[in-house]
Structures are given as structure tokens and as C-alpha cells.
Amino acid sequence: MAEKRLMTGNEAVALGAYHAGVTFASAYPGTPSTEILESFSKLEGVYAEWAPNEKVALEAAIGACLGGVRSLAAMKHVGLNVAADPWFTAPYIGVSGGLVLVDADDPEMHSSQNEQDNRYYAKAAKVPMLEPADSQEAYDLIREAYEMSERFDTIVMFRMTTRVCHSRGLVEAREPGMHVPVPYEKDEVKRVMIPGHARLRHPVMVDRLAEMEEFANEFPYQRREMGEGDAVVVTSGVAYQYAREAFPGVSILKLAMTNPLPRKLISEFCEQFKQVYVVEELEPYLEESVAALGLWPRGKESIPRTGELNVDNVRDAFPELAKGNPSRGHGAHVEGLPARPPILCAGCPHRGIMYSLARQKAIIAGDIGCYTLSVLPPLSAHDCQVCMGASITMGHGIEKALEIASGESEEEGFSSHRVVSVLGDSTFFHSGVTGLMEMAYNRGRFTVVILDNRTTAMTGFQDHPGTGTTLQKEPTITVDIEMLARSLGIENVRVVDPYDLEECLAALQEEMNRDAPSVVISRRACVLRDKTLERIPYEVIGEECNECGLCMRIACPALVKRGDEIKILADTCTGCSVCAQVCKREAIMKSRSES
Amino acid sequence: MYGEATRSVVLAGVGGQGTITAANLLANALVAHGYDVKTSEVHGMAQRGGSVISMVRFGESVASPLVPLGEAEALIATELLETLRNLEYLVPGGKVIGSRTRVDPLPVLQGAVEYPADAEQRITELAPDSIIVDAAGIAAECGDARAANTVLLGILSPLLPVPEDEWLAVIDKLVPKKALEANRQAFLAGRELGGE
Ligand code: SF4
Numbered sequence A: 001m002a003e004k005r006l007m008t009g010n011e012a013v014a015l016g017a018y019h020a021g022v023t024f025a026s027a028y029p030g031t032p033s034t035e036i037l038e039s040f041s042k043l044e045g046v047y048a049e050w051a052p053n054e055k056v057a058l059e060a061a062i063g064a065c066l067g068g069v070r071s072l073a074a075m076k077h078v079g080l081n082v083a084a085d086p087w088f089t090a091p092y093i094g095v096s097g098g099l100v101l102v103d104a105d106d107p108e109m110h111s112s113q114n115e116q117d118n119r120y121y122a123k124a125a126k127v128p129m130l131e132p133a134d135s136q137e138a139y140d141l142i143r144e145a146y147e148m149s150e151r152f153d154t155i156v157m158f159r160m161t162t163r164v165c166h167s168r169g170l171v172e173a174r175e176p177g178m179h180v181p182v183p184y185e186k187d188e189v190k191r192v193m194i195p196g197h198a199r200l201r202h203p204v205m206v207d208r209l210a211e212m213e214e215f216a217n218e219f220p221y222q223r224r225e226m227g228e229g230d231a232v233v234v235t236s237g238v239a240y241q242y243a244r245e246a247f248p249g250v251s252i253l254k255l256a257m258t259n260p261l262p263r264k265l266i267s268e269f270c271e272q273f274k275q276v277y278v279v280e281e282l283e284p285y286l287e288e289s290v291a292a293l294g295l296w297p298r299g300k301e302s303i304p305r306t307g308e309l310n311v312d313n314v315r316d317a318f319p320e321l322a323k324g325n326p327s328r329g330h331g332a333h334v335e336g337l338p339a340r341p342p343i344l345c346a347g348c349p350h351r352g353i354m355y356s357l358a359r360q361k362a363i364i365a366g367d368i369g370c371y372t373l374s375v376l377p378p379l380s381a382h383d384c385q386v387c388m389g390a391s392i393t394m395g396h397g398i399e400k401a402l403e404i405a406s407g408e409s410e411e412e413g414f415s416s417h418r419v420v421s422v423l424g425d426s427t428f429f430h431s432g433v434t435g436l437m438e439m440a441y442n443r444g445r446f447t448v449v450i451l452d453n454r455t456t457a458m459t460g461f462q463d464h465p466g467t468g469t470t471l472q473k474e475p476t477i478t479v480d481i482e483m484l485a486r487s488l489g490i491e492n493v494r495v496v497d498p499y500d501l502e503e504c505l506a507a508l509q510e511e512m513n514r515d516a517p518s519v520v521i522s523r524r525a526c527v528l529r530d531k532t533l534e535r536i537p538y539e540v541i542g543e544e545c546n547e548c549g550l551c552m553r554i555a556c557p558a559l560v561k562r563g564d565e566i567k568i569l570a571d572t573c574t575g576c577s578v579c580a581q582v583c584k585r586e587a588i589m590k591s592r593s594e595s
Numbered sequence B: 001m002y003g004e005a006t007r008s009v010v011l012a013g014v015g016g017q018g019t020i021t022a023a024n025l026l027a028n029a030l031v032a033h034g035y036d037v038k039t040s041e042v043h044g045m046a047q048r049g050g051s052v053i054s055m056v057r058f059g060e061s062v063a064s065p066l067v068p069l070g071e072a073e074a075l076i077a078t079e080l081l082e083t084l085r086n087l088e089y090l091v092p093g094g095k096v097i098g099s100r101t102r103v104d105p106l107p108v109l110q111g112a113v114e115y116p117a118d119a120e121q122r123i124t125e126l127a128p129d130s131i132i133v134d135a136a137g138i139a140a141e142c143g144d145a146r147a148a149n150t151v152l153l154g155i156l157s158p159l160l161p162v163p164e165d166e167w168l169a170v171i172d173k174l175v176p177k178k179a180l181e182a183n184r185q186a187f188l189a190g191r192e193l194g195g196e
């Protein structure tokens, strides 16, 4: 027997895809999907890349599949919104080598701005969907996904969730398969979706749906677990694990292929029972279909529709099924503890510039990255944020609205000093460039601050087109943000050091008062990656400090107030000097004992 | 019956303290000993200094990767406030293995709320079977303060059926060379404190 290895779901997907003969993979990093590409890229003889965004990643994967190899694109749930355009037409043009989109939903929003249920994307696009329930299934089912893709001539959705992606489980790998690249053949009627061609293709998709449903009825990974009693639970994905544990001995229909749904299988299995239950995370996706079969399921009236499921809330939803595993009490639940939200690291380069920004009377349209954490008090440096890249475009709309509302024409320069958009370097490359074009083209006059920390920090320091290295750490071109901004028609572009508060403040004030669009690049490497820093900690000189608390407003985790005394934790301080610049009494100095 | 024989350990701390690495060591030791194992961990935003929690479950056949409330036989925690916060995962009478470390969360830094000054005392009252040590100090004596988690794993280790040589083999396999000796020592120092 092959050795079993402990793997996360993400690692298992990467290995399974590799063993299915996948040789091309593209992704933009996003929790909880990031490690799929990171582990795939380490495998022998594959091509793997970070794309600037998810739309690009999916399109590149479609191209690779047309080029004849088995290919994969991976993204988090909201990434598929960005990639929705190719997503809906990809099934029209079919595949040459197999093509799978690995989607990672984030119920509970551990690291996301919403908890949309992407299963509806598979249904809306008429794309077959597989949902693994643990690492072993992630490995097994991704291999099935490629067979299905080629068999039914369509892209396949492989839908994971945080607790599948980031749980480890034992995986037994099988003999690796091989995929021989399919020779390229021109087929424009199938692959060029002008209306006349697309009208021919859409009926093919509809017919295919019926075939795929037949297949889903027979698919061996749809598991019928016969138990005792007159109830049955229909479930899929990680929810299966909670149901299995919460309801020992109860019959379960565990679905691995959930689009198209195997209606015949569901009806035939469930009709043997008096009561059907559906246990699923987020939306009543399965429940709606089970109900449409006339099976009168119980589900979302008791199972939470928001947040994650777990054994406890599944058990509480249907206590009548949990008789074999009642709750036995637990350790103390302690009320009233201080919350511990995430916080910018000590010495984070975002701190200085966000502090400077927060002191302007500006509407700050923010974006997605570590810097979003500056929304929390005391920095409170974000007014709005919705999705990747929206800082610039929302800022543009806000500025125009303020002009409309005030009745002033854009020539009068009314509001140019009131709006600032803030986004990181990776986010800028992802979807900020088109926003900057919008601002320049449509005569916006606000200021865009690009926080260039030379990495994609939030997801774990991935490279991007501005870092000069690829996913494999090989040298490549570096996109020059200054030149890019200038080429879009923005004349006022400057670079500041976020560790220099005076420079930041002066630059912001000047640019915000200018009656023209401007870009301020706040450039310094993420402190967790910066190898050039001296890292000599600062200290508070007790005699000089009058405990005014000004320095505490920058919310550095190295600065603590114990009783009346303000102290710097030498182990945590990175010596960025921002607190010393904030202090009006020169009570914070570089520590001498260290040097 | 499913799940009946599943045992659980919860590891809690502050993002950046290395709970994922500790959970991974524990999980691999249990795999080496022949158990079915599942873990769950937190990546992404919370890792920037937020509350983080990793879970390790083992037995004959583990279903849920998440530990139900009241089912952890031990809570390993690298910070006092996080220890208090996660006591509810413990089976009544379960064991706390904690580090006497205080990391002020943002609301405390701001002065909006007080850090519970009596945290350690409350932990020992609420979970009488608890051992709280200066894990970072012990680890520093072993050569690397960052091996604090390994001290705590050492304290846990006599409670589990994995023998010492299997533990050390897993440490050898997973810990980078530079930190290996300190981690071995840290583990053994913890194991002694844990009663073996
Ligand atoms: S990881 Fe880097 S960018 Fe993110 S908060 Fe820490 S220092 Fe700032």
C-alpha cells in the first residue's frame, strides 16, 4: 500500500492535478486558495504562474487547454466574479486538453469581504461541479474532474471551502497518469463565439446537461450510507463531515457531484425515508432542488445560512437526529474578554502613510490588502471598500457626485482635495490600472496613493508584475508604476518614504490641493520581508514622556501602555521610527543599549 | 461508531506565534504513530496579529476537522488572553498547557479596555488541571525563544501514546536544521515538565 501523507486540501488538489497530467496552472493569490499554485509550482516539469488577476488566470488556462494540455486555474470565490466573463463562455467553446477551475469559497469570511456561495456559478453556466469533503477526496476528485472535462467537452468547477482547503488529512496517492497533449486543430465554429456560432453551441450545452445528469446518477463518488431510523441527510462538501459526526448512525446521501444534480438518485434513495434533511453551508442550493423533487426537506429553517457550519450548530439544528452524540457540556465560556482583531505589524510601512492620510480632511476610498486593517480605530483611515481595485473607481464616482451635489462645474476645482484612493501594489496590478485610466480619461482630479510594499503581503508574500521575480523566483521584468501612471496621462507622480512622516504629509497636502489628478507612491518593502532594515528598537525616555498618548494613535503593537507608563517592547519593535516622529516631546529615541 | 473514538487538541495563540507549525508537528507525530488525523488552521487576515486557532483530531477515523465545543482533552495556548478565550473547547476537567505570555490586543493598546490582569489566576480557577509556564524563557535557555511552542508540545507529549523517539524523529524531519537542536532541547525540557 502506498504511504499515506498528511496534506492540506490545497496540497492534495495540486498533487491530484499533477497526477492527472496537468502541466499548466495559473492563479492570482487569494485566501483560502493561494497554496494550490504554490504547491503545484514545486512539482517536476510543470508550468505555473501568478497572473495579475483571476480573469487573466482563467483566460490563460483556457488558452492552454486549447493548446492541447490539461490546465487549471485557481481562485477564491470573489475571484470568480472577476473571471465571470470568460467563465460563462468557456463552456460554449469546450476543451481540447481538460480544463478545471478550482474555486475556494470562504464561509465565515475568515479572510474575505463576503461569503457568496459559488455553487450557483456552476449551475448558471451549465458546468459540472465536484465538491470534495476532505483532502483525500480533493486528490481523488480532481483526477475525476479532468476525465469529466474531456468526456463532456467542458470546463469543470471544482468547488472547495476554507475547511477543505486549510484542513490537513491523510492522502493516499495513486499511480500517476499521463496526459498526451492534443495536437492543435483549428475549429472556429466551435471556438469563435460570434452570435451565429454561439447559437449553435448553446443547444449543445443544454443536451450535454442531460447526459451529465445521467452520469451524476451513476457517479461512484455519490455515496449512500445506510443507517438506522426513518430519516436521511442529504449533504455535500465539508458539511458531510459535520453531519456524519453530529448524527451517528443516521442514513446519509453524500453527494460529490452537485451540478447537474442527480435527481433520480436523490429521489430513489430519499423515498425510502419518512423525513429528508439537508445539511449544507451557506445557501439552500441542494435544498431547493430536493424540495423541487417533492421531498419536503428540512434544512435552512434550522441550519444557519450565514457563517460556517460545525458539529455543534449542525447538532443543535436537528437534535432529533443527534441522539447518538448528545452534547456533554464544555469548559468555561468566559464573557467580556477584549477582542483581538488583526492589526498592522510593528513597523508596517502602511502605518506612516495611513496615519498621515487620516489627518487630512479627506474621504478615503480604500481597497483590499493588509492596509484595510487601518480602518480600525485609532487610525480609522478608510471610508469605503468593496472589492479589489474599487478604491480608484469609487473615489472617481465620489468626486463627481460631490461636484454634482454642490452644483459646481468641474472647472471650478471644488472637490479635488477631498477624495483620496488608497490601494496596494498587487491590487493596483490586479484591477487598479483600469481605474487609473478612468480617472485620467474622465478628468478626475483626486489623489491616488499606491502603497508599494513590493509583495502581495496579506496572502503570504506572493510575487506580482512589480516585484521583478516570477512564482518560481526567477528574474523577470518589473512593471514601473511611475511610468505606467505617466503613460496613462497623469502628470503628477511622486514617490515618498512612508517612514518619513514629514515627507508624507507634505506630499499629500500638495497633491490633494492640486487641481489635477495625482499619484503618490508610498514605497517601502513589507517589514516582514525587508532584509535591509537595521532593526534597532526605539525606547521611551521616562523623564521626557508626559503620557500624552499621542504615539498610541498610530496603533503599533510594539507600543504598550501599562498603567500610566508608555513602553516599547524591544522584541517587537522594528525600529521604523514612526512613533518617534509622532512624539512632540522627543521622548522616543533609538535605543542606545543595543548599539 | 463514527467519531466516538476521536480525540482532540486545540492550539490557540496570536497570529504570527507559530501555532500552525506546532499543530503540524503534533499532527505528524500522531500520523507516525498510526492514527487517522485531521487538522484545521487559519490563514490570511487573522495571521496579522489576530486570534488564531489550530485544531488537531486523531483516532481511528476522524470526520470533522473542527473540534466541537467541550471535546478537546488539551488546550495548548501561547498567550494568556487566548487561553481564557478558548477554554470552552475543553472537555470539562480538560488540561490547559499555557505560556505565561501577554500580547496586548488593539483595544487594549488603545486603552479602550483593560487586559484581564488576573488572567493566569482565572485560568487556573476555571481549569484546575492547568500548567502555565514561561515557555519563551525555557525555550531561550534551550537556545531559541521561538521554540516556545515546542516546549508546550513537550509538556503535552506524556498525555499521548506517541513515544519519545517517534516525537524526536518527527522534529528531526520537520524542523529546519538551524533551529533543530534548540527544538529538540525545548521538547525534552517540556516533556520533563509534563511529568516524564
Ligand atoms: S505583512 Fe507587511 S504589509 Fe502586512 S501588515 Fe505586516 S508589515 Fe504591513
Ligand code: SF4
Pocket: A346, A347, A537, A538, A556, A557, A558, A559, A568, A572, A573, A574, A575, A576, A577, A578, A579, A580
Ligand atoms: S519604532 Fe515605534 S512605531 Fe516603529 S515599530 Fe518601534 S515602537 Fe512601533
